[in-house]
Amino acid sequence: MIMSKQKNILLGHGSGGRLSHQLIQDIFVKHFDNPFLRKQGDSAILEMDSSSLAFTTDSFVVDPLFFPGGDIGKLAVAGTVNDLAVAGASPKYLSASFIIEEGFSIELLEQIVISMAAEAAKANILIVTGDTKVVDRTKCDKLFINTSGIGTLGKSSGDITTGKHIATGDKIIINGHIGDHGMAVMGARNQLQIKTKIDSDCASLNGLIHEAMQIEGGIQFMRDATRGGLATVVSELCSDKTYGIDLYESQIPLRDSVRGMCELLGFDPLYVANEGKVVMVVAARLVDKVLEKLRNHKYGKHANIIGEITENHPGKTWLHTTIGGKRMVDMLAGEQLPRIC
Amino acid sequence: MIMSKQKNILLGHGSGGRLSHQLIQDIFVKHFDNPFLRKQGDSAILEMDSSSLAFTTDSFVVDPLFFPGGDIGKLAVAGTVNDLAVAGASPKYLSASFIIEEGFSIELLEQIVISMAAEAAKANILIVTGDTKVVDRTKCDKLFINTSGIGTLGKSSGDITTGKHIATGDKIIINGHIGDHGMAVMGARNQLQIKTKIDSDCASLNGLIHEAMQIEGGIQFMRDATRGGLATVVSELCSDKTYGIDLYESQIPLRDSVRGMCELLGFDPLYVANEGKVVMVVAARLVDKVLEKLRNHKYGKHANIIGEITENHPGKTWLHTTIGGKRMVDMLAGEQLPRIC
Numbered sequence: 001m002i003m004s005k006q007k008n009i010l011l012g013h014g015s016g017g018r019l020s021h022q023l024i025q026d027i028f029v030k031h032f033d034n035p036f037l038r039k040q041g042d043s044a045i046l047e048m049d050s051s052s053l054a055f056t057t058d059s060f061v062v063d064p065l066f067f068p069g070g071d072i073g074k075l076a077v078a079g080t081v082n083d084l085a086v087a088g089a090s091p092k093y094l095s096a097s098f099i100i101e102e103g104f105s106i107e108l109l110e111q112i113v114i115s116m117a118a119e120a121a122k123a124n125i126l127i128v129t130g131d132t133k134v135v136d137r138t139k140c141d142k143l144f145i146n147t148s149g150i151g152t153l154g155k156s157s158g159d160i161t162t163g164k165h166i167a168t169g170d171k172i173i174i175n176g177h178i179g180d181h182g183m184a185v186m187g188a189r190n191q192l193q194i195k196t197k198i199d200s201d202c203a204s205l206n207g208l209i210h211e212a213m214q215i216e217g218g219i220q221f222m223r224d225a226t227r228g229g230l231a232t233v234v235s236e237l238c239s240d241k242t243y244g245i246d247l248y249e250s251q252i253p254l255r256d257s258v259r260g261m262c263e264l265l266g267f268d269p270l271y272v273a274n275e276g277k278v279v280m281v282v283a284a285r286l287v288d289k290v291l292e293k294l295r296n297h298k299y300g301k302h303a304n305i306i307g308e309i310t311e312n313h314p315g316k317t318w319l320h321t322t323i324g325g326k327r328m329v330d331m332l333a334g335e336q337l338p339r340i341c
Numbered sequence: 342m343i344m345s346k347q348k349n350i351l352l353g354h355g356s357g358g359r360l361s362h363q364l365i366q367d368i369f370v371k372h373f374d375n376p377f378l379r380k381q382g383d384s385a386i387l388e389m390d391s392s393s394l395a396f397t398t399d400s401f402v403v404d405p406l407f408f409p410g411g412d413i414g415k416l417a418v419a420g421t422v423n424d425l426a427v428a429g430a431s432p433k434y435l436s437a438s439f440i441i442e443e444g445f446s447i448e449l450l451e452q453i454v455i456s457m458a459a460e461a462a463k464a465n466i467l468i469v470t471g472d473t474k475v476v477d478r479t480k481c482d483k484l485f486i487n488t489s490g491i492g493t494l495g496k497s498s499g500d501i502t503t504g505k506h507i508a509t510g511d512k513i514i515i516n517g518h519i520g521d522h523g524m525a526v527m528g529a530r531n532q533l534q535i536k537t538k539i540d541s542d543c544a545s546l547n548g549l550i551h552e553a554m555q556i557e558g559g560i561q562f563m564r565d566a567t568r569g570g571l572a573t574v575v576s577e578l579c580s581d582k583t584y585g586i587d588l589y590e591s592q593i594p595l596r597d598s599v600r601g602m603c604e605l606l607g608f609d610p611l612y613v614a615n616e617g618k619v620v621m622v623v624a625a626r627l628v629d630k631v632l633e634k635l636r637n638h639k640y641g642k643h644a645n646i647i648g649e650i651t652e653n654h655p656g657k658t659w660l661h662t663t664i665g666g667k668r669m670v671d672m673l674a675g676e677q678l679p680r681i682c
Contacts, residue, residue: 010675010676011675011676011679012673012674012675012676014568014676014679015568015569015673015675015676015677015679016567016568016569016573016614016673017568017569017573017612017672017673017674017675017676018671018672018673018674019674019675019676020568020569021577021672039502039503041428041502041503042397042423042424042425042427042428042502042564042565043395043396043397043424043425043427043428043430043490043492043502044395044396044397045393045394045395045428045494045502046393046394046395046396047392047393047394048389048392048393048394049392050392051388051389051390051391051392052386052387052388052389053386053387053388053389053491054384054385054386054387055384055385055387055434055436055469055470055491056383056384056385056436056470057436057437057438057470057471057472057487057489058438058472059438059439059440059472059474059487060474061440061474061476061480061481063480082383083383083384084383084384086383086384087382087383087384087386089384093396095396095397095398095489096398097398097399097400097487097489098400099400099402099440099485128396129396129397129398130398131398131399131400133400133401133402133485133680133682134676134679135402135482135679135680136679136680138479139402139404139481139482139680140402140480140481140482140485141476141480141481144440144474144481144485146398146400146438146487146489148398148436148438148487148489149384150394150396150491151384153386161380161382161383161384161386162380162382223383224383226357227355227356227357227358227361228356228357228358228361232357232358236362271358273357330359331358331359331362332353332356332357332358332359333353333358333359333360334351334352334353334356334358334360335351335352335353335355335356335358335360335475336356338352338355338356338475338476338477339474339476339477339480341474
């Protein structure tokens with residue numbers, strides 16, 4: 001049997017035997033290549049330059065696997081990089097675990113792996129350990145990817161994750177347009193006949209965040225606005241707190257194309273997923289400096305102040321609408337868009 | 342909507358919104374509870390007592406979810422703990438990521454989470470970060486779990502993962518009976534009318550391995566014999582090396598029940614998966630001491646010397662059979678038993 005001629009994934013590729021080894025060599029080690037992965041032990045052996053670490057995990061089940069501006073591979077790297085970066089950590093190492101449906105195209109798998117490798121290179125992170133499982137036809141939908149990540153933390157970054165220094169008057173910043181990812185995936189999924197092409201904003205934000213963190217004492221809190229969108233991040237942020245949040249609709253970057261598609265489909269862009277957007281709470285006195293840093297970076301050109309921390313309505317977020325009204329913003333109750341990431 | 346009355350997983354449980362939060366609180370944080378997880382940041386923030394780390398990942402897709410001696414939850418914890426332990430590391434922190442089919446029973450999910458929590462407590466490891474995705478009905482098979490793990494390494498443990506000090510005359514040890522896990526899952530899957538009840542050997546081996554590592558300079562290499570079984574571990578170990586391996590069939594612990602079921606179904610027990618078995622290469626002069634340590638531990642009572650490193654047939658493993666013949670042992674070529682872990 002000349003196994004290199006296989007065009008599709010077989011159950012044997014997940015057996016731990018010869019086919020598994022071949023897949024690992026020909027696809028994963030080939031593209032993710034680095035000294036840690038090359039050893040192929042049960043675990044990767046790593047040397048860290050800090051004893052303080054951030055550790056995170058995410059499984060990706062996006063449907064379809066390819067969409068304008070990205071694919072499940074790019075998403076799986078950027079998503080976990082961003083979870084580390086918003087904790088104030090420098091992302092260092094990733095694991096990559098694949099659950100593949102029997103019969104899946106090896107060519108498509110390699111394309112996705114190449115995309116992961118490219119995004120990992122951009123984010124300056126190494127994929128050091130992995131796993132492959134194959135399930136029988138119809139027992140999963142093509143391909144799911146889990147990535148877990150480790151990053152190192154400087155001494156001052158611990159407080160960012162808890163947001164313990166958030167104070168009244170702090171400004172809320174977002175680094176650009178909301179809703180691009182959700183609408184890009186939605187468009188790809190339903191093959192809608194909409195002329196405007198919307199690209200996902202899927203990107204690793206650690207470079208951008210590193211820049212903004214140069215303004216010492218500026219950032220009080222960060223979170224990436226993925227599932228549940230901007231609305232869920234701000235609702236969560238002030239829930240059970242002594243402060244509330246005022247958001248200004250007119251200040252929130254939103255592309256006309258995304259606004260149009262949301263109106264057409266009945267989605268609220270505040271709840272639509274992003275994959276390259278970070279929400280920051282920034283001390284008022286340093287907000288201009290942080291904004292300048294963000295706007296000088298390619299992923300922050302459209303960064304804007306979109307709201308502020310207030311003592312007026314503790315635990316609540318109010319959206320001041322463009323037409324002069326206001327409405328309360330709450331967490332997503334059901335599910336707008338399943339399998340968006 | 343009184344969401345606590347939900348009996349089945351909805352797509353909204355994976356939305357990142359209110360239902361997700363409730364599931365995290367009511368099931369995951371409740372049972373995995375620890376200070377790291379409680380913070381519920383995008384990443385867990387950890388302090389390590391060593392700069393040298395082991396990092397590993399595994400996705401679990403076992404079918405069925407429950408089998409004699411374990412379930413997918415116990416397996417997901419023990420499997421990743423063992424990958425860390427065989428690297429010579431002390432397992433410290435786990436991530437847990439769930440991909441759940443819409444409609445899955447929340448009661449069963451909780452049962453599995455309780456099982457994970459119990460195994461994590463036994464293995465003295467903390468589940469510190471996680472993720473939940475829900476996919477539409479028929480898009481995955483009930484439940485898949487990914488766990489990634491971090492362990493700390495002592496100074497001397499680095500060489501164990503590479504096996505660089507393996508020498509001719511070193512002994513091969515296994516800590517007990519082979520094939521239990523594979524046949525337990527197979528029995529549960531097919532509901533065969535076999536009277537002998539076979540329990541999976543699924544267990545976290547870090548305690549056992551810690552004991553054996555007390556014999557300094559004893560263990561030259563370790564690997565857990567999971568997918569692909571004992572045969573795959575030994576084939577991989579000597580592949581492309583200047584040494585080969587002799588295995589003695591009569592010395593390999595194998596239960597009559599497992600032997601019988603393998604014969605009935607046409608499986609070679611050497612290739613059947615284990616989830617609580619470690620293969621060790623041990624320096625000949627220290628093998629009795631290591632064996633004593635193993636046999637004094639509940640997971641090593643049936644530990645035995647099953648073979649040795651030889652210079653006679655480099656790169657090859659020969660099995661000396663009970664009836665006096667010998668045959669070459671190679672890696673698994675296809676797939677005997679899909680979705681065994």
